[in-house]
Amino acid sequence: xxxxxxxxxxxxxxxxxxxxxxxxxxxxxxxxxxxxxxxxxxxxxxxxxxxxxxxxxxxxxxxxxxxxxxxxxxxxxxxxxxxxxxxxxxxxxxxxxxxxxxxxxxxxxxxxxxxxxxxxxxxxxxxxxxxxxxxxxxxxxxxxxxxxxxxxxxxxxxxxxxxxxxxxxxxxxxxxxxxxxxxxxxxxxxxxxxxxxxxxxxxxxxxxxxxxxxxxxxxxxxxxxxxxxxxxxxxxxxxxxxxxxxxxxxxxxxxxxxxxxxxxxxxxxxxxxxxxxxxxxxxxxxxxxxxxxxxxxxxxxxxxxxxxxxxxxxxxxxxxxxxxxxxxxxxxxxxxxxxxxxxxxxxxxxxxxxxxxxxxxxxxxxxxxxxxxxxxxxxxxxxxxxxxxxxxxxxxxxxxxxxxxxxxxxxxxxxxxxxxxxxxxxxxxxxxxxxxxxxxxxxxxxxxxxxxxxxxxxxxxxxxxxxxxxxxxxxxxxxxxxxxxxxxxxxxxx
Amino acid sequence: xxxxxxxxxxxxxxxxxxxxxxxxxxxxxxxxxxxxxxxxxxxxxxxxxxxxxxxxxxxxxxxxxxxxxxxxxxxxxxxxxxxxxxxxxxxxxxxxxxxxxxxxxxxxxxxxxxxxxxxxxxxxxxxxxxxxxxxxxxxxxxxxxxxxxxxxxxxxxxxxxxxxxxxxxxxxxxxxxxxxxxxxxxxxxxxxxxxxxxxxxxxxxxxxxxxxxxxxxxxxxxxxxxxxxxxxxxxxxxxxxxxxxxxxxxxxxxxxxxxxxxxxxxxxxxxxxxxxxxxxxxxxxxxxxxxxxxxxxxxxxxxxxxxxxxxxxxx
Numbered sequence: 001x002x003x004x005x006x007x008x009x010x011x012x013x014x015x016x017x018x019x020x021x022x023x024x025x026x027x028x029x030x031x032x033x034x035x036x037x038x039x040x041x042x043x044x045x046x047x048x049x050x051x052x053x054x055x056x057x058x059x060x061x062x063x064x065x066x067x068x069x070x071x072x073x074x075x076x077x078x079x080x081x082x083x084x085x086x087x088x089x090x091x092x093x094x095x096x097x098x099x100x101x102x103x104x105x106x107x108x109x110x111x112x113x114x115x116x117x118x119x120x121x122x123x124x125x126x127x128x129x130x131x132x133x134x135x136x137x138x139x140x141x142x143x144x145x146x147x148x149x150x151x152x153x154x155x156x157x158x159x160x161x162x163x164x165x166x167x168x169x170x171x172x173x174x175x176x177x178x179x180x181x182x183x184x185x186x187x188x189x190x191x192x193x194x195x196x197x198x199x200x201x202x203x204x205x206x207x208x209x210x211x212x213x214x215x216x217x218x219x220x221x222x223x224x225x226x227x228x229x230x231x232x233x234x235x236x237x238x239x240x241x242x243x244x245x246x247x248x249x250x251x252x253x254x255x256x257x258x259x260x261x262x263x264x265x266x267x268x269x270x271x272x273x274x275x276x277x278x279x280x281x282x283x284x285x286x287x288x289x290x291x292x293x294x295x296x297x298x299x300x301x302x303x304x305x306x307x308x309x310x311x312x313x314x315x316x317x318x319x320x321x322x323x324x325x326x327x328x329x330x331x332x333x334x335x336x337x338x339x340x341x342x343x344x345x346x347x348x349x350x351x352x353x354x355x356x357x358x359x360x361x362x363x364x365x366x367x368x369x370x371x372x373x374x375x376x377x378x379x380x381x382x383x384x385x386x387x388x389x390x391x392x393x394x395x396x397x398x399x400x401x402x403x404x405x406x407x408x409x410x411x412x413x414x415x416x417x418x419x420x421x422x423x424x425x426x427x428x429x430x431x432x433x434x435x436x437x438x439x440x441x442x443x444x445x446x447x448x449x450x451x452x453x454x455x456x457x458x459x460x461x462x463x464x465x466x467x468x469x470x471x472x473x474x475x476x477x478x479x480x481x482x483x484x485x486x487x488x489x490x491x492x493x494x
Numbered sequence: 495x496x497x498x499x500x501x502x503x504x505x506x507x508x509x510x511x512x513x514x515x516x517x518x519x520x521x522x523x524x525x526x527x528x529x530x531x532x533x534x535x536x537x538x539x540x541x542x543x544x545x546x547x548x549x550x551x552x553x554x555x556x557x558x559x560x561x562x563x564x565x566x567x568x569x570x571x572x573x574x575x576x577x578x579x580x581x582x583x584x585x586x587x588x589x590x591x592x593x594x595x596x597x598x599x600x601x602x603x604x605x606x607x608x609x610x611x612x613x614x615x616x617x618x619x620x621x622x623x624x625x626x627x628x629x630x631x632x633x634x635x636x637x638x639x640x641x642x643x644x645x646x647x648x649x650x651x652x653x654x655x656x657x658x659x660x661x662x663x664x665x666x667x668x669x670x671x672x673x674x675x676x677x678x679x680x681x682x683x684x685x686x687x688x689x690x691x692x693x694x695x696x697x698x699x700x701x702x703x704x705x706x707x708x709x710x711x712x713x714x715x716x717x718x719x720x721x722x723x724x725x726x727x728x729x730x731x732x733x734x735x736x737x738x739x740x741x742x743x744x745x746x747x748x749x750x751x752x753x754x755x756x757x758x759x760x761x762x763x764x765x766x767x768x769x770x771x772x773x774x775x776x777x778x779x780x781x782x783x784x785x786x787x788x789x790x791x792x793x794x795x796x797x798x799x800x801x802x803x804x805x806x807x808x809x
Contacts, residue, residue, distance in 0.1 A: 038533070039531055039532040039533040040532050040533075042532065042533035043532065043533065043537065043538065043541045043558075046541070133682065133685050133686035133687075134686060135686070136682075136683070136686060136688040137679075137683075137688065181649060181650075181673055181674075181675050182650075182673055183650060183809060184649070184650025184651050184673070184809030185809060193564055193567060193568060193571070193599075194563075194564075194568070196563070196564035196565075196567065196599075197563045197564050261678065261679070261682055311682075315681070315682075315685060315702075315707070316681065316698075316701065316702070317678055317681050317682050317685070318678060324678070325531075325532075325533045328533035328534060328535075328537075328538070329533070331535075331538075331777060331778055332538055332777050333776070334776040334777065334778075336700075336701045336778060337701070338701045338702070338705055338707075339705055340701075401561075401562060401563060402559070402560065402561065442675060446672055446674070446679075449644065449670060449671075449672045450644050450672060450688055450689070452642060452644075452670060
């Protein structure tokens, strides 16, 4: 009870509101990431009251995860890789003048996913953390495969299956560059020191989405947005029926995946998106602006927020890079993750957790209020939009690691991506391969070492068996239907 | 001469120097290169130092510049390359600083640095899961004879890796070595029982050991650690394996002698202050103050040791 009072004091509320709104802004700008914002602010919170400092960072985390969806929907420029799936459905909606609805679905889904995951964190953290420990490298490999199965779901609407798979492979091949973690040897770094850590996926993301979008916008003769629809429906269009099913699906998936180690949010968003497509009654609308997909993806990535903090504060094993930066803030105040956080430091930990409910509420209000206005961003003429976003893309790429090299990476991906997009390959599949390839590789090689060279380890545990079933469900039905149409077309042609 | 006396002497020397050297130093804020991400332990060490250094020295302003990635190599090169005018200093960490030289990847050598002094260390440890039958170093050597013992180290060429290789040589065994990406994976491996043992650092496991979620069987320093006095060193248990990750300050070589003395003095003064000790203890940073001369000797020794390992098993 007193913890709730701590959260609802004036200074706490103010801190949470500032943190959350700053987070939404950070998540919304290409190149600014929650990891970066939290990392930079950790030393700053050293001089703050510990509880307030943690609330500020928690607000940024919650806000940024939602903020990534705004430019994804409006401009097809996802601010974080976790919002790529949102862009697939959101941007077509914005183009047809339904941007306000897309934003509304996204903020509500984010709110529900975020709140659900924080609730789980509050109630079950220690129990869940023990379960998460059973998840080893072999299971990490399978999780990455589940994420990569998302390539199939991108494929059957946007481009041909073969082309999507090839794009995914190109991403995985690019991810090979860098240090081989198992032997320490360098692969294809060509003596360039910047490549020792491999190709950073953030500049790649900015190049592939923000920059290419701007190049395409600049290349259009006329700027076509159906403004009449926008004006009619901006405030009126109600949430589609049955959307709560997809939000629930995403929230659950996101929270579970968030608890597991690895870059959870991206995987969670794609797996939720993929699930939603499997159960949807209007599969054919996916890729053309289906709010169901946004609902699943956004509740999925926000579900990771609470989930990722479960192993972070109970075991000191951060669920992703933002959680890792947040852990630094706990440590700097002498709060070493472990059971102590829930007894000795309970008066800081619980207010921090409770503050994230407030943070979710804050971005819900902000998002709902601003949705009709934000939707008008789509009306900004390219002459203004292109230079502004392009500038942010360059600055953001540089700011990631204070490195000009990353700007070059961004430009190379923009130019290369533009070419392969024009010949019909999916950029979403490419970025998915680039992000998940290394996770799959790490899990596979570590699994093989732990299994002393026997691949049996990937089938051994109960979790692994369940994951194989899910992978089967995700992969086989779409493959079957693909083959069916393929054979059918062949017969027709013959 | 005891260390405290050395510090006092350096401080006096610095005090004397103040009156003599160029009046325009520092003419701008001093960049502190941190070769890792903001918010990590190296970064925190830098910021704790800056806090007090600015307090103690009117007119000095320090700005952190994070250059993360490639195991610190980018940051180390940036320090070595910087203009030696006293407006750039930086942190180094071992064994990565010398490991990059040994592996032939670095463009710098130790001679490219003015070594200001060491600040902290994170002693190497060997941790096993809580239910593990391995309780001592002898158990570990025995269990490793099969060649099937899975042991996690944080990447190839890291302090953990060097320590594990050193143990293999001393005990005449071979591990099923599992390189991980970051200590988080090691921790998850030990807590979840996916690995049989892990070579890592004290700060990463001290809490888990004290609450019984994992078990530390040996500390890899010459003396027992004061934060963990119930755990015997590897040396005590008959295995001469020593490894510790140190973090110190360096500057580009070729500094004006007076400026160098001033910078060394600022560091020594911060290291001697009670406030710094208290802040470090709270932030899980284990201090090991060393003068520039002593720290250089340590780094040279470490480079020679690392060369031996590299020759036997290059990466």
